[in-house]
Amino acid sequence: MSNFQSFYIKVGRLRLYSGNTPPYFFEVPFRGPVTGPVARARAGETLVLDRGRFTPDAHYVSPPDDPLLAPLPFSCNFRLANTEPNFGKIITLIQTPGGVNFKNIGGRAWISTKATTQILNSDPLGQVLATTPRFSDSEKHCVNVEIVWTDPQAVQNRGFRWAEVYFPPDRQVTEGVDVVTVDLSGEIYGAITAITAFSAGTES
Numbered sequence: 001m002s003n004f005q006s007f008y009i010k011v012g013r014l015r016l017y018s019g020n021t022p023p024y025f026f027e028v029p030f031r032g033p034v035t036g037p038v039a040r041a042r043a044g045e046t047l048v049l050d051r052g053r054f055t056p057d058a059h060y061v062s063p064p065d066d067p068l069l070a071p072l073p074f075s076c077n078f079r080l081a082n083t084e085p086n087f088g089k090i091i092t093l094i095q096t097p098g099g100v101n102f103k104n105i106g107g108r109a110w111i112s113t114k115a116t117t118q119i120l121n122s123d124p125l126g127q128v129l130a131t132t133p134r135f136s137d138s139e140k141h142c143v144n145v146e147i148v149w150t151d152p153q154a155v156q157n158r159g160f161r162w163a164e165v166y167f168p169p170d171r172q173v174t175e176g177v178d179v180v181t182v183d184l185s186g187e188i189y190g191a192i193t194a195i196t197a198f199s200a201g202t203e204s
Contacts, residue, residue: 012029013150014028017199025198030076035074046063097138105204112143113163114135116190146198159196160194
């Protein structure tokens, strides 16, 4: 089982990244709840006894790697202080591409981040890093999500990078008079790493 953390009152910044090289991104300052795993799950172990007895010949065997690639839940809720251009970018991010292999966000063609990171498998003959597979459905578009929380004591900012996050198009975005409330929940298919600063990229 993966370890999950929730952050409710920390002040930070959230960035969404494309799969381009170098990547495009747009940033959202926010104060709101964020829930996500701090690491991917590892495959379970099956105990094999020696003809039903626990002897020195008893050992564990690895099951299939399905749990390693299972999507992990991610959710965040925040308010956009200014409705545009971030509101339009969020809407485009959630919507399906519409038959093309990119999304036009901030005037730039964002390609999906799916199949761009590696996950350590559980091969008993030697664990190796393997690149995640692509979706069979081309309408599913992934982005990388990075969050850095500001240390109020200015010692060390900390955050996470969740790669290959898919946001289903039925997510909720509520537009008010002065703010836009975003309630996003997605599925993490890629690698998860702790960070202290954002990845480099070009703002979109």
